[in-house]
Amino acid sequence: MDDLIAAARDVQQRAHVPYSEYRVGAALETADGEIFVGCNLENANFSNSLHAEEVAIAEAVKQGHRDFARIAVSSGRRDGVTPCGMCRQTLTEFCDDDLIxxxxxxxxxxxxxxxLGELLPNTISQETLE
Structure with a gap:
């Protein structure tokens, strides 16, 4: 099994999902091979919930990383879940279209x-807003 998938699977066990019971883990690999993980954290006010991909990228950016190679996403159901639209847009802020x-x-x-470009073509970017 790919180490990145394994890391995403591992971290999902720490997810806080009392409402949906849908655990998601994400593992983000930097260009130099460091891995940052995140899991979903639900909140009774659903709009304040955090998605696994957002948590992983926040951890990486907090540590000074801005160059990413791959991200793996895994749910407890192993159903091929992809990042949602909001997470795709967040990834676009920090990653190129060729992010795997x-x-x-x-x-x-x-x-x-x-x-990432396949999953979210024609993104809103800094260039779009200028």
Missing amino acids: VLCDEGDGEAPSEYS
């Missing part, structure tokens, strides 16, 4: 692989 996105399909299955 691995989506866990379960034991014995190869993860689905996308580029």
